[in-house]
Amino acid sequence: MAEAGSDTLPDEFTNPIVLKNGCYENPWKGFKFPGLGGLLKFIFISKDNSNIPKSQELDKTLPVEKPDFARLNNPPPNDIQVTWIGHASVLVQFDGLTVLTDPIFSQRASMSQWFGPKRFRPIPCEVKELPNINIVVISHTHYDHLDHGSVQQLNERFGKDLAWYVPKGTKQWMTNVGCENVTELTWWEESVFPKNTDVKLVCTPCQHWCKRNLIDTNKALWGSWIVKGPKHSFYFAGDTAYCEGFEQIGRKYGPFSFAAIPIGAYEPRNFMKNQHVNPEEAVQIHEDIKAENSLGIHWGTFKLTTEHYLEPRSKLTEELKNKNIPISSFFTLPHGRVHVIGKDKLSCDE
Numbered sequence: 001m002a003e004a005g006s007d008t009l010p011d012e013f014t015n016p017i018v019l020k021n022g023c024y025e026n027p028w029k030g031f032k033f034p035g036l037g038g039l040l041k042f043i044f045i046s047k048d049n050s051n052i053p054k055s056q057e058l059d060k061t062l063p064v065e066k067p068d069f070a071r072l073n074n075p076p077p078n079d080i081q082v083t084w085i086g087h088a089s090v091l092v093q094f095d096g097l098t099v100l101t102d103p104i105f106s107q108r109a110s111m112s113q114w115f116g117p118k119r120f121r122p123i124p125c126e127v128k129e130l131p132n133i134n135i136v137v138i139s140h141t142h143y144d145h146l147d148h149g150s151v152q153q154l155n156e157r158f159g160k161d162l163a164w165y166v167p168k169g170t171k172q173w174m175t176n177v178g179c180e181n182v183t184e185l186t187w188w189e190e191s192v193f194p195k196n197t198d199v200k201l202v203c204t205p206c207q208h209w210c211k212r213n214l215i216d217t218n219k220a221l222w223g224s225w226i227v228k229g230p231k232h233s234f235y236f237a238g239d240t241a242y243c244e245g246f247e248q249i250g251r252k253y254g255p256f257s258f259a260a261i262p263i264g265a266y267e268p269r270n271f272m273k274n275q276h277v278n279p280e281e282a283v284q285i286h287e288d289i290k291a292e293n294s295l296g297i298h299w300g301t302f303k304l305t306t307e308h309y310l311e312p313r314s315k316l317t318e319e320l321k322n323k324n325i326p327i328s329s330f331f332t333l334p335h336g337r338v339h340v341i342g343k344d345k346l347s348c349d350e
């Protein structure tokens with residue numbers, strides 16, 4: 001059972017995060033941290049079915065578009081405009097806000113730009129080309145979600161005008177990089193956005209873990225995020241396995257006008273199921289949180305696992321059809337495409 005601590009909140013919706021000896025633990029039923037045996041099997045035995053082809057073929061299967069900057073700089077006032085930068089980086093514009101999630105513009109998701117997973121699809125634009133960003137939310141400290149170079153560039157460009165929201169335990173890292181306007185929250189904790197008090201941010205649960213070096217495993221918290229405006233609400237699932245937290249999030253804060261939910265990096269299942277959802281589970285999250293529209297993220301950019309590189313998209317469509325959910329309500333986008341929800345036709349994967 002959870003050890004009572006400063007991070008435990010007594011609330012009917014709360015699955016208290018467990019803090020034991022300075023390390024966070026998932027409170028979910030049946031959670032098991034992947035062991036060394038599973039890791040070695042993943043590295044040495046698992047068959048790699050990713051089959052990532054040469055860039056000429058990738059240009060057809062996963063096209064990267066230059067964003068329409070005129071639209072990015074003049075988002076529609078009443079709608080939700082979304083642009084997939086790649087991986088878990090999404091630009092979401094609604095209620096006069098521009099929100100960026102887990103920004104990664106670097107070539108590699110790693111502690112060094114000399115080794116580690118390299119992107120197989122280029123960035124659609126650079127930090128200097130982005131529109132004015134008001135809020136960045138960070139889900140956790142893994143290198144494919146918290147990228148030093150990108151944080152540095154965003155901070156250089158926007159300084160204290162940019163509000164950063166991070167799960168508990170990551171503020172110091174942000175401050176060390178130079179970010180001044182950083183808010184650190186634990187699960188179920190809410191914060192009013194100072195520049196517009198009609199906007200609220202909430203750090204919400206998920207099932208994952210944190211690590212950047214040999215000695216910091218789970219010393220920082222992981223989480224998902226809600227950005228709730230006066231007209232629309234956005235849910236960012238971050239990086240997660242499936243857990244009962246999503247049904248609670250749906251009950252407490254749903255429905256959401258828009259959600260970004262991971263669909264990739266899930267094979268081999270025996271090793272990945274405690275840290276990453278597969279497309280079937282992503283659709284379950286979409287239903288649990290009562291999302292009106294969702295974008296599939298965390299795929300098609302870095303090769304992290306062994307499933308075929310296009311399988312997340314095809315399995316997503318398959319699962320939506322199985323469940324009789326309109327495929328336009330949980331969609332994918334080409335990198336860089338600027339899409340207004342409900343207004344622009346989806347040409348991708350229909």
Ligand SMILES: [Zn+2]
Pocket residue numbers: 140142145208209239
């Ligand atoms: Zn992660």
Ligand SMILES: [Zn+2]
Pocket residue numbers: 142144145239298
């Ligand atoms: Zn990830």
